[in-house]
Amino acid sequence: DTGVSQNPRHKITKRGQNVTFRCDPISEHNRLYWYRQTLGQGPEFLTYFQNEAQLEKSRLLSDRFSAERPKGSFSTLEIQRTEQGDSAMYLCASTDRTSGAYEQYFGPGTRLTVT
């Protein structure tokens, strides 16, 4: 499978715990995006990387959230001191901007449930 992959697919955690999600973009895609989606809503942009540089961050990305893409390949999204309001689907997408393309290809998402 050469699409965007995300792990884990599901995560249940207790309020106050830290969680980390991983995203592996499509090979050679230099741009990587994180979105959050709650039930019945469209995805909301969180942050964007070009290679290893984090170039854009949404106001939704509070100081409890941190994202990294250390080698310009996979990325991690960590949420510290989780709150029930963090329960959502976390989606990763990637784009091969060097080809002139704009379309973002999404992974299957990680569904987070905070109890």
Add this chain to the structure above:
Amino acid sequence: GESVGLHLPTLSVQEGDNSIINCAYSNSASDYFIWYKQESGKGPQFIIDIRSNMDKRQGQRVTVLLNKTVKHLSLQIAATQPGDSAVYFCAENSGAGSYQLTFGKGTKLSVIP
């Protein structure tokens, strides 16, 4: 802030009929638009895109129309099939150096066999 919205939250069509899903956007600076299909439990799947310098683009069984005068975007699906049942989102990129997509709430398409 400005956002993408949808006219119809749900749409039911008979198998074989054509479907039209509409979307209104408010950011006149948006220069790129995408339609995504999302099935239950899956991530959004790219369907078709269009740039602001175009008013129509066709794909396989799908056509996207862009009317910049009234800030309206539509997705037409020809000969709708049961496999087309999903939630459809339109999304826009506002340009100006930003690469984020702004999504609407989605329209659920149900195909009646």
